[in-house]
Amino acid sequence: xxxxxxxxxxxxxxxxxxxxxxxxxxxxxxxxxxxxxxxxxxxxxxxxxxxxxxxxxxxxxxxxxxxxxxxxxxxxxxxxxxxxxxxxxxxxxxxxxxxxxxxxxxxxxxxxxxxxxxxxxxxxxxxxxxxxxxxxxxxxxxxxxxxxxxxxxxxxxxxxxxxxxxxxxxxxxxxxxxxxxxxxxxxxxxxxxxxxxxxxxxxxxxxxxxxxxxxxxxxxxxxxxxxxxxxxxxxxxxxxxxxxxxxxxxxxxxxxxxxxxxxxxxxxxxxxxxxxxxxxxxxxxxxxxxxxxxxxxxxxxxxxxxxxxxxxxxxxxxxxxxxxxxxxxxxxxxxxxxxxxxxxxxxxxxxxxxxxxxxxxxxxxxxxxxxxxxxxxxxxxxxxxxxxxxxxxxxxxxxxxxxxxxxxxxxxxxxxxxxxxxxxxxxxxxxxxxxxxxxxxxxxxxxxxxxxxxxxxxxxxxxxxxxxxxx
Numbered sequence: 001x002x003x004x005x006x007x008x009x010x011x012x013x014x015x016x017x018x019x020x021x022x023x024x025x026x027x028x029x030x031x032x033x034x035x036x037x038x039x040x041x042x043x044x045x046x047x048x049x050x051x052x053x054x055x056x057x058x059x060x061x062x063x064x065x066x067x068x069x070x071x072x073x074x075x076x077x078x079x080x081x082x083x084x085x086x087x088x089x090x091x092x093x094x095x096x097x098x099x100x101x102x103x104x105x106x107x108x109x110x111x112x113x114x115x116x117x118x119x120x121x122x123x124x125x126x127x128x129x130x131x132x133x134x135x136x137x138x139x140x141x142x143x144x145x146x147x148x149x150x151x152x153x154x155x156x157x158x159x160x161x162x163x164x165x166x167x168x169x170x171x172x173x174x175x176x177x178x179x180x181x182x183x184x185x186x187x188x189x190x191x192x193x194x195x196x197x198x199x200x201x202x203x204x205x206x207x208x209x210x211x212x213x214x215x216x217x218x219x220x221x222x223x224x225x226x227x228x229x230x231x232x233x234x235x236x237x238x239x240x241x242x243x244x245x246x247x248x249x250x251x252x253x254x255x256x257x258x259x260x261x262x263x264x265x266x267x268x269x270x271x272x273x274x275x276x277x278x279x280x281x282x283x284x285x286x287x288x289x290x291x292x293x294x295x296x297x298x299x300x301x302x303x304x305x306x307x308x309x310x311x312x313x314x315x316x317x318x319x320x321x322x323x324x325x326x327x328x329x330x331x332x333x334x335x336x337x338x339x340x341x342x343x344x345x346x347x348x349x350x351x352x353x354x355x356x357x358x359x360x361x362x363x364x365x366x367x368x369x370x371x372x373x374x375x376x377x378x379x380x381x382x383x384x385x386x387x388x389x390x391x392x393x394x395x396x397x398x399x400x401x402x403x404x405x406x407x408x409x410x411x412x413x414x415x416x417x418x419x420x421x422x423x424x425x426x427x428x429x430x431x432x433x434x435x436x437x438x439x440x441x442x443x444x445x446x447x448x449x450x451x452x453x454x455x456x457x458x459x460x461x462x463x464x465x466x467x468x469x470x471x
Contacts, residue, residue: 014207021203023089025141030092033139034079037103041072067110074102093146096136101150104132108157125161129154130184137188143196144189155182219250219278226251226281229288231258238334238458239266243450244428246436252446253280253325254395257291261299264334264458269306270450271327271368272346272395280446283323287313303329303342304378307365311344311376314369324369328393334458337385342378344368347396347411352418352427354388360415361391385454390427392418393452397445401435409438427451 045068078099084092107128129151137147159178227245234241243256253273260266269291273283290313294301301309306329314325326346332339341349345367348360364379385391394414401409417434424430428449435447 014204017207018200018203019089022141023092025199026089026092027084027087029139029141030096031079031084033096033136034075034099036135036139037075038072038079041068041075044068045072067106067113070106071103074099074106093142093149096140096142097146097150100132100136101153104129104150104154105157107132108154108161112161125158126181126184129158130188133185133188134191137191137195140192141195141199142192144192147188147192148185151185216250222278222281223247223250226285229285230256234258234260234266236260236264238264238455239332240453240455241266241268241450242426242428242453243448244426244432246432246447248397248444248446249277251278251281252276252448253284254397254446254448255284255288256393256448256450257288259295259299265300266330266332266334266452267295267301267303267306268330268332268393268450268452269310269327270330270346270393270395270448271310271325272446272448273325274323276446283318283325286317287325302380303331303340304380307342307344307368307378308373308376311368311371312373315372315376319369324367326396327368330391330393330452332385332391332452332454334454334456337387337454337457338382339385339391339452340380340382342380344378345370347394347399350392350394350415350418351383351385352390352392352423354386356419356421356423358415358418359383387454387456389454390418390423391452391454392427392431392449394431394449395446397447398431398435398449400445401439401447402444403438409435413438427453 078095087095108125111123111125111128133147133151140147158181162178162181163174230243230245231241233243241258245252245254245256247254253275255271255273257269257271258267259269271284271287273280273287275283287310290310291306294306294309298305307327310325310327314323318324326344328341328343328346328349330339330341330349339351339361341361342365343349343361343363344365346363348362351359351361353359361381361383364381365377399409399411399414403409413434414431417431418427420430428451431449432447
């Protein structure tokens with residue numbers, strides 16, 4: 001018979017829980033088995049005492065009653081002889097094995113007693129072995145090999161009796177009986193195998209369902225923590241910032257960071273880490289900490305420095321694990337209406353003019369982490385803005401989204417969306433809605449779209465100019 005313990009995919013994950021449940025289950029079933037044996041034994045003794053009469057039956061009755069009393073005593077001893085509430089599964093199995101071995105031995109001895117007195121055996125000698133095995137397998141949740149432990153020695157004794165003590169049968173009949181006699185254990189083995197297999201499957205299903213619920217709850221909590229790293233929307237009357245983020249799974253590898261300097265200069269950093277899900281989100285968490293450190297040490301760090309330091313960090317700590325990132329750092333100075341950007345292998349930024357024109361701001365350097373400081377050149381670029389211009393930054397999930405026919409949304413469509421007149425009130429939400437409509441809900445990548453809208457030029461106070469010049 002095949003083993004039915006969860007020794008497949010669920011063993012390592014749920015082994016302890018499975019064994020604990022088997023122990024509790026076996027404890028209850030062993031107690032019920034003992035009680036059943038006691039009730040059946042008492043009824044059998046009553047029936048023997050009522051119907052076994054006459055001189056020739058007196059000795060047989062004595063043998064029968066003695067055997068039944070002995071079996072009852074054995075069962076009572078094992079039922080009340082120890083505190084089963086604290087017993088381990090192995091201890092309970094050991095007790096069940098010894099109890100059934102003794103009960104089977106008593107049954108064989110009783111039948112031998114009938115033969116010694118010249119009385120016919122009430123039942124074939126193999127039948128008690130079938131009864132004890134079948135009844136035990138009906139109650140006890142044990143594996144097929146565990147159910148055979150008490151019956152191997154009993155079968156050996158039975159085989160010896162068949163071969164040596166039965167004189168009215170030829171040798172061939174005896175051998176055939178010994179060969180095919182153990183087949184009476186097959187029904188019990190089938191029950192044990194079926195029960196354990198069904199319970200194992202049911203247990204794995206319950207555990208996987210429970211684990212799934214737990215993981216969903218933990219992922220939901222992790223998503224709340226992860227999204228708390230993202231910035232709030234911002235609008236100071238001169239520049240407004242907004243974004244929409246739709247991760248492929250509960251967590252994702254896209255991230256946007258916003259920093260407003262003490263003078264009101266806007267710094268936006270957007271990153272797209274390789275991979276998806278939890279691993280990418282953990283990487284984002286580390287990069288967020290690095291960005292916060294950089295800003296704390298140098299509040300006026302410009303895009304070139306931000307990207308260079310992020311490249312160094314990823315190259316030294318993540319590249320060895322084949323983790324890289326594309327990213328873009330944007331600085332919008334509302335005092336002069338200028339955008340400075342450095343794009344590391346990232347899709348082109350898009351400037352949407354107030355008149356509906358669209359200009360692509362291409363990447364200026366390679367993917368973050370691919371090269372060390374000696375080979376990495378940030379190469380910052382600058383462009384002037386007019387009031388009403390919008391700079392849109394996005395990850396590749398926005399234009400690589402595929403519809404059901406496999407066609408990508410594409411950069412050209414993204415350009416067409418930005419030419420919309422009149423302009424929508426929220427560019428990120430408008431673009432993401434178009435992406436979701438295109439892919440019909442079948443998301444293959446994280447989608448993050450952020451926008452910086454230059455509303456009007458900001459006048460710089462004289463005392464602030466002096467402060468900046470002195471610094």
